Amino acid sequence: MRRSLILDVVVRVVFHSAFLLGLFLLFTGHNRPGGGFVGGLVAGAALALRYVAGGIDEVREALPVRAWTLLGIGLACATGSAIVPLLAGRELLEHFKGEVHLGPMGAAHYNTALVFDIGVAFVVVGMTLMLLVAFGERLPSLGNSWARQETGR
Amino acid sequence: MRVLLPLPVVVPLIAAGISMAFARQRNVQRAVGALAFVITTGASIAMLVDVDRHGPSAAFMGGWSAPVGISLVADRFSALMLVVASPVLLAVLVFAMGQPGTEQEQPSFHPVYLVLAAGVGLSFLTGDLFNLFVAFEMMLTASYILITLGGRRDQVQSGMTYVIINLVASTLFVVLLALLYASLGTVNMADLAVRMHTVPEGVRVAFALLMFVVFGIKAAVFPLFFWLPDSYPTAPTPITAVFAGLLTKVGVYCLIRTQTLIVLPGDRIGGFILVIAGITMVVGVLGAIAQDDVKRILSFHIVSQIGYMVLGLGLFTVAGIAAAILYVVNQVVLKSTLLLVGGLVDHAAGSTRLASIGGVARRYPLLGWMFLLPALSLAGIPPFSGFVAKLSVVQAGLSAEEWAVVAVSLVVSVLTLFSMSKIWAGAFWGEVELVAEPDDATSVRFGGTLPMLLATGGLVVASLGLAVAAGPVFGYCQRAAADLLDPAAYVRAVLR
Amino acid sequence: MSLLLAFSTALLFSLGTYLLLQRRLSRLIVGLGLMGHGANLLLLLSGGRRGVAPFIGATKGERVADPMPQALALTAIVISFGVTAFLLALAFRSWQLTGDDLVEDDVEDRRIAGALAALADEEVADIEAMAAAGADAEAGGPALGEEDGP
Numbered sequence: 001m002r003r004s005l006i007l008d009v010v011v012r013v014v015f016h017s018a019f020l021l022g023l024f025l026l027f028t029g030h031n032r033p034g035g036g037f038v039g040g041l042v043a044g045a046a047l048a049l050r051y052v053a054g055g056i057d058e059v060r061e062a063l064p065v066r067a068w069t070l071l072g073i074g075l076a077c078a079t080g081s082a083i084v085p086l087l088a089g090r091e092l093l094e095h096f097k098g099e100v101h102l103g104p105m106g107a108a109h110y111n112t113a114l115v116f117d118i119g120v121a122f123v124v125v126g127m128t129l130m131l132l133v134a135f136g137e138r139l140p141s142l143g144n145s146w147a148r149q150e151t152g153r
Numbered sequence: 154m155r156v157l158l159p160l161p162v163v164v165p166l167i168a169a170g171i172s173m174a175f176a177r178q179r180n181v182q183r184a185v186g187a188l189a190f191v192i193t194t195g196a197s198i199a200m201l202v203d204v205d206r207h208g209p210s211a212a213f214m215g216g217w218s219a220p221v222g223i224s225l226v227a228d229r230f231s232a233l234m235l236v237v238a239s240p241v242l243l244a245v246l247v248f249a250m251g252q253p254g255t256e257q258e259q260p261s262f263h264p265v266y267l268v269l270a271a272g273v274g275l276s277f278l279t280g281d282l283f284n285l286f287v288a289f290e291m292m293l294t295a296s297y298i299l300i301t302l303g304g305r306r307d308q309v310q311s312g313m314t315y316v317i318i319n320l321v322a323s324t325l326f327v328v329l330l331a332l333l334y335a336s337l338g339t340v341n342m343a344d345l346a347v348r349m350h351t352v353p354e355g356v357r358v359a360f361a362l363l364m365f366v367v368f369g370i371k372a373a374v375f376p377l378f379f380w381l382p383d384s385y386p387t388a389p390t391p392i393t394a395v396f397a398g399l400l401t402k403v404g405v406y407c408l409i410r411t412q413t414l415i416v417l418p419g420d421r422i423g424g425f426i427l428v429i430a431g432i433t434m435v436v437g438v439l440g441a442i443a444q445d446d447v448k449r450i451l452s453f454h455i456v457s458q459i460g461y462m463v464l465g466l467g468l469f470t471v472a473g474i475a476a477a478i479l480y481v482v483n484q485v486v487l488k489s490t491l492l493l494v495g496g497l498v499d500h501a502a503g504s505t506r507l508a509s510i511g512g513v514a515r516r517y518p519l520l521g522w523m524f525l526l527p528a529l530s531l532a533g534i535p536p537f538s539g540f541v542a543k544l545s546v547v548q549a550g551l552s553a554e555e556w557a558v559v560a561v562s563l564v565v566s567v568l569t570l571f572s573m574s575k576i577w578a579g580a581f582w583g584e585v586e587l588v589a590e591p592d593d594a595t596s597v598r599f600g601g602t603l604p605m606l607l608a609t610g611g612l613v614v615a616s617l618g619l620a621v622a623a624g625p626v627f628g629y630c631q632r633a634a635a636d637l638l639d640p641a642a643y644v645r646a647v648l649r
Numbered sequence: 650m651s652l653l654l655a656f657s658t659a660l661l662f663s664l665g666t667y668l669l670l671q672r673r674l675s676r677l678i679v680g681l682g683l684m685g686h687g688a689n690l691l692l693l694l695s696g697g698r699r700g701v702a703p704f705i706g707a708t709k710g711e712r713v714a715d716p717m718p719q720a721l722a723l724t725a726i727v728i729s730f731g732v733t734a735f736l737l738a739l740a741f742r743s744w745q746l747t748g749d750d751l752v753e754d755d756v757e758d759r760r761i762a763g764a765l766a767a768l769a770d771e772e773v774a775d776i777e778a779m780a781a782a783g784a785d786a787e788a789g790g791p792a793l794g795e796e797d798g799p
Contacts, residue, residue, distance in 0.1 A: 037727055068260070072174025079166040083159075092159040092225075094216040127734070134738055283721055290728045297735055306746045310753050313674060313739060317752070320681050320732060321669065327688035327725055334718060335695035383758065443761060 003054060011053040015062070018046035026121050027114070036117030040124025047128055056136040059129070067130035074122025081115040154203050158212040158225050160196040161235055161274035164189050169267035182263040183250055189267060190243035193274065197235035204232045205629065209636070209646040211280060219280070219647045220344035226280035228643055229633035230478060234277045234406055237485045240615065241398050242270050244608040248493055249391035251604025252500065255302050256391070262302065269295035269395070276403050280647050282333065283340045285407065286326050289371070293319050296400060300388045307387045315384035322370040329363050343647035345415045346640055354420065361416040365426070368411065372404030374463055375433040378456045382440065385455075386448040390496025393448060397455050398489030402481050405462050409477060412466060413637040426467030431558045434460030434565040441572045447495045447505040450576055451488070454531070457565060458484050464558055465546050472549035474634035479627055480542040483530070483619060487539060490527045490612040494520065497609060498580060501600040503589025507579030510588060514581035517600030521581050523609050527616055528577065532570040538619040545627065654694050661687030674740040674750040678733060685729040692722040 019042075026039030050058045085094040095113040102108055168189035175181040204210065209228035213219065227235075246266065249256040256262045272292030279285050297319075301312035334340055336356060337348045349357060370377040381401070385393050412421065437457025444450045462484070465477025495505055497520055502510040514521025530537035533544075543566060550559035595603050619626065636642060661683050668680025696718035701708045703716040740750045 037723075066176075068173050068176035072170050072172070072176070072264070074170070075173060076167060076170030079163055079170055083163045083167065086156055086159060086163070091155070091213055091216045092163065093214045127731070131734055131738075135741060283724070287724060287728070290732075294728075294732055294735065297732070301739065301742075304742055304746075309739060309743050309746060313743070313752050316732075316736060316739065317669070317677055317681065320736075321684070323728075323732075324681075324684045324688045327685075328691055330721065331688065331691040331695040331718075334692070334721070335697075340717075340721070386757070444757075446757070449757060 007053045011049050015046050015050060018049065019043050022046065022121075026117055029117055030111055030113055036120030037124060039117070040121035040128075043121070043125050044128030047125070048132060051132050051136055056133060059132050059136070063125075063129060065129075067126045067133060070122050070126030070129065074119045074124075074126055076119070077122060078116050078119030081112060081119065085112075154200070154210050155212050157196045157200050157203075158210070158227055158278065159214075161193045161239065162225075162271050162278060164192050164196075165267040165271040165274065169264040169271065172264040172267060176260040176264075179257075179260075182260075186246055186263050186267060187243065190239060190246060190270070193270070194236075194239040194243065197232065197239050200227050201232040201236050204229055205632070209643045211646045220339045220341035223284045224280040224341065224343075224647050225278045226343075226643065226647055227278060228646075229629065229636050230406070230410070231277045233478065233482065233629065233633060234402075234485075235274065237482050238273055238277070238399055238402075239270075241485055241489050241612065242266075242273070242395065244612050245391045245395050245398075245489060245493070247604045247611075248394070248496070248608035249389075251602040251606075251608070252389075252391065252496065253602075255389040259302050261298065265295045265298045265302075266395075269299065273399055273403055277406060280343060281341050282345070282411075283330055285342075286323070286330060289326065289403075290323060292400065292403065293323070296392075296396060299392045300384060300396075302389065302392070305387075311384040311387045315380055318370065318380040322367060325363070325370075326367045329360070329367055332363070333360065341647070342410070342414055343640075343644040346644055347648065349415060349417050357417060357420045358422065361412065361420055361422050362425075364411045364415065365408065365422065368404050368407040369429075370404075371401070372408055372463070373401050373456050373459055374429055375436055375456075375460075378433070378437070378459075381456060382444075382449060382452045385452045386446065390448075390492060390499060393452075394489045394492035394496070397452065397492050398485045401455055401459060402485050405459065405466075405477075405481055408463070409466050409474065409637065413469075413474070414640050414643065421469050423467050423469045426463060427555060427558050430460045430464035430467055431561045432460075433457070433463060434562060438565045438568040438572065442568065442575070445507045445579070447498060447507065447576055447580060448492065450572060451491050451495060454569065454572065455488060457569065458488070458531070460565070461543070461546050461562060464562060465549060467558075468549055468553045468555065469638070470549060470553055471631060471634045471638060472545070472552055474637055475627065475630040476542065476545035476549045478630040478633055479545055482626065482630070483538050483542045483616075486612060486616045486619060487527050487531050490609060490616060491524070491531065493605075493609045493612065494524045494527070497523070497601045497605060500591055500602075500605065501596065502580075502587045505580075507576065510580050510586055511583040512581070512585035513587075513600075514577075516585045516587070519606070520600040523613050524577070524581060526613055528573040530616055530620070532573045533566050534570070536620060538616055538623060541620065541623040541627070651694060654690060658687050658690045658694065661690065672751050674736070674743060674752055677752065678736050678740065681736070682729070682733060685725070689722045689725050692718045692725065 022039045022041075022043030024039075025034040025042055026036055029035030029039065047059055047062060050062045082093045086092045093116075095111060095116070097109060097111040099107045099109055168185045171185050172182045175185075204227050209226055211219070211224045211226045214223045214225065216222070249262065249266075269292055272288050272295060275288035276285060276292060279288055297312065297316050300315055301308045330340055333345065336352050337345060339345060339348060366377070373381045385396055388396065412426075434457050437453050437455070437460060441450045441453035441457065444453060458480070462477045462480045465473045465480060467473070498510070498513055499505050501517055501520060502513050504510055514524075526537070530539035533540045543562075547559055547562060550562070591597065593602060595601070595606070599606055601609070665680045665682075665684030665687060668676050668683065671677060671680070696715035698712065700712035700714040703713045743750045
C-alpha cells in the first residue's frame with residue numbers, strides 16, 4: 001500500500017508517547033482521573049494510529065499477540081481479582097491497599113484494584129486489536145477465519 | 154452462603170476468560186465450559202436449600218453495604234430460577250458440542266456462551282437496578298454475537314433487527330434509571346421499595362408502566378414481541394434453545410420482581426397487565442398456526458406462553474404469582490427441549506419446513522418420543538407438568554374472578570394443542586420423507602449424535618421429573634410468591 | 650443550566666428516533682449513538698446541581714457533585730462503545746455479503762404474507778369465474794322451466 005511519508009514520521013514520533021500515556025493513565029487511575037478503560041483506549045488509539053500509517057501488518061508488528069489471548073488474559077485477570085478476596089474470606093471484589101518499603105526510594109503504595117484495572121486495560125486493547133483485524137484485513141478475500149461464508153438453507 | 158452467592162456469576166466469567174485464552178484448543182474450551190456449569194448447578198442447588206430454610210440472604214460487592222454498594226440477593230424466586238437455568242445451559246452446551254455446526258467451527262462460541270450464562274446468573278441474583286442493566290447488557294451482547302455466529306446472510310439480516318430493538322430497549326432502561334435516580338436518589342431495588350412512597354401517585358404509576366415496557370420488550374409481550382419470531386429461528390439451534398428457554402424468561406423474572414418489589418400495592422396495574430396477557434396469548438398462538446416451519450411455530454409459541462406467565466403476574470395474588478413462577482420453571486425446561494428436538498429433526502431430516510419433511514417418527518422413533526412428551530406437556534395434557542402449570546394459572550384466575558381472561562387462556566390452550574398436532578402430523582407422522590440424511594453411525598441408527606441425544610433426553614427426563622415432583626415444587630412456588638408479595642424479609646436482608 | 654441540558658437531551662432523543670426509522674444500518678447506528686448520548690445526558694442531569702469533584706479530603710465543605718450518576722454514565726458509555734463496535738461489524742459484514750447495508754424485511758414474513766395475498770387473489774378469481782358462469786347460464790343456456798315446454 002502507498003504509505004505517506006509525513007504520516008509515517010509523525011506516527012513514529014507519537015506512537016510510543018501515546019502508548020506510555022495509556023500506561024500512565026492505567027497506573028494513576030486510582031487517585032486521579034484515569035483507570036483501566038481510558039488507559040486501554042489510549043493505547044488502542046495508538047495502535048489505530050499505526051494502522052492508519054501502515055495497514056494491518058504494521059499493527060501486527062507493533063503488537064505481535066493474538067487478540068483472543070489478550071482478551072482472555074484480561075478477563076481472567078479481572079475476574080480473578082474479583083474472586084480471590086471471596087475465597088480468602090472477604091467480599092467479592094473487595095480491594096486492599098498497602099505499602100511496600102523500598103529502602104532509599106521511600107514507600108510505594110499499592111492497591112489490588114490495580115490488578116482489576118490491568119485486566120480491563122488488556123480487554124480493551126485486545127478488543128481494539130480485534131476491531132482493527134476484523135475491519136482491516138484486505139478485501140475481497142473472505143478467507144479470515146471469523147468470516148466464513150456459508151450458504152443459507 | 155456468602156461464598157456461594159457470587160459463584161453463578163464469577164465462575165462462568167473466569168471460565169470465559171480461560172476459554173478465550175485457549176481459543177485454539179477446543180478440548181480445553183469444552184472441559185472448562187462443562188466444569189463451569191457443573192459448579193454453577195451445584196452452587197445453585199446449595200443456595201436453594203439454604204434460602205428455603207433461612208430466608209433471603211445478601212452479599213455486598215466490594216464490601217460496600219447497600220444502598221451505596223451493589224448487593225447480590227438470593228431469595229426463593231431467584232434461587233429457583235438459577236437451579237432451573239444452570240442445568241438447561243449445561244444441556245444445551247452438550248447438545249452444541251455434538252452438533253456438527255457452529256460450536257465446532259467457531260472458536261468464539263464457548264467464551265461468548267459462558268458470558269451469556271454469567272449475564273443470566275447476574276440478572277437473577279442482583280439486587281441493584283443498574284447492575285441489572287449491566288447484567289442485561291452482558292447477556293444481550295453475548296446474544297447478539299451468538300445470533301449472528303456464522304455470518305450468513307439471513308443471520309445478519311435478522312441479527313440487525315434483534316440488535317436494534319434490544320438497543321432501543323436498553324436506552325429506555327437507562328432513561329428509566331435516570332428518572333428513578335432523579336426522583337428517589339437510589340437505584341438499589343430494596344431501597345427503591347422503601348422510598349417509593351415519597352413521590353406522588355402519578356409518578357409512581359408512570360414508573361410502573363415504564364418498567365413494564367422496558368422488561369416487556371425483553372419478555373416479548375404484546376405489542377413488543379415482533380422481534381422474536383423474526384430473529385430466533387435463524388440462529389443455530391442450540392442458541393435458539395437457550396434464547397427461548399432463558400432470555401425471555403429473564404425478562405419475565407424482571408417483570409415479576411419489579412412489579413412486586415418496587416411498585417407499591419396501591420399502584421399495581423393489574424388490570425392493564427391482564428389485558429396485555431390475554432392479547433399476547435391470542436396473538437402468539439394465531440401466529441403459530443400461520444407458520445409452517447417447526448422453529449418458527451415454536452418461536453410464536455414462546456410468545457403465547459409468555460401470556461400465561463404475565464396473566465399469573467397480573468392477578469397479584471399468592472396463587473397467581475405462584476402459578477406464574479411454576480409456569481416459568483416449566484417453560485424454561487419445555488421450550489428448550491422442544492427447540493433442541495427441532496434441531497434434532499433438522500439434523501436427521503435436513504430441513505424443518507413441514508411441507509418438505511415427514512414421517513420422522515417412523516424412521517427415528519426416539520425422536521418421535523422426544524417430541525411427543527414435551528409437546529403434550531406444552532399443550533397442557535394431564536398428567537404432564539404443563540397441565541399442572543396451566544391448571545394452577547386457571548385456578549388462580551378463577552379464584553380472582555377474572556372470567557374473561559381465563560376463558561381466553563382455555564381457548565388458546567386448545568389452539569396450542571392444534572398447533573402441536575400440526576407439527577406432529579406434518580413432520581413426524583405420515584410417509585417418511587427426508588431432505589438430507591446424516592452420515593455418522595449413531596445418527597443413522599437413532600437420529601442424532603450421542604451428545605445431542607443425551608442432552609435432549611436429559612431435558613425430557615427433567616420435564617417428566619417436574620411432573621412427578623409437581624407437589625413439592627408448587628409448594629415452593631407458593632412460598633416464593635408469598636415472599637414476593639410481602640417483601641419485608643427481602644428489604645431487611647439487603648438494608649440491614 | 651438544567652433547562653438547556655433538558656432541551657439538549659430532548660433534541661438528541663428526537664434526532665435519534667428519526668434516524669432510527671431509516672432503512673440504512675449506518676444511519677441507524679448514528680441514530681442509536683445519539684439516543685445513547687441523550688440517555689447519558691439524562692443520567693448526568695439526574696445528579697442534580699454541579700459541584701466540586703467528589704474526592705475524599707479534596708473539598709472543604711462546598712457542595713460536592715454527585716459521583717453516582719457519573720459512575721452510571723461511564724458504565725453506560727463503555728457498554729454502548731462495545732455494542733456500537735459490534736453493530737459496525739454487522740454493517741460491514743452485510744456490505745460484504747450484499748453490497749449494501751439495508752435492514753430488510755423478514756423473508757419468511759414476506760413469504761407468508763405473499764401466500765395469503767395469493768390465496769386471496771385465488772378466491773377473488775374463483776368468485777369472478779363463478780359469477781361469469783352464472784351470468785352465462787342465465788343469458789345463454791336453457792332455463793330450467795322451459796325445457797319441457799311445448
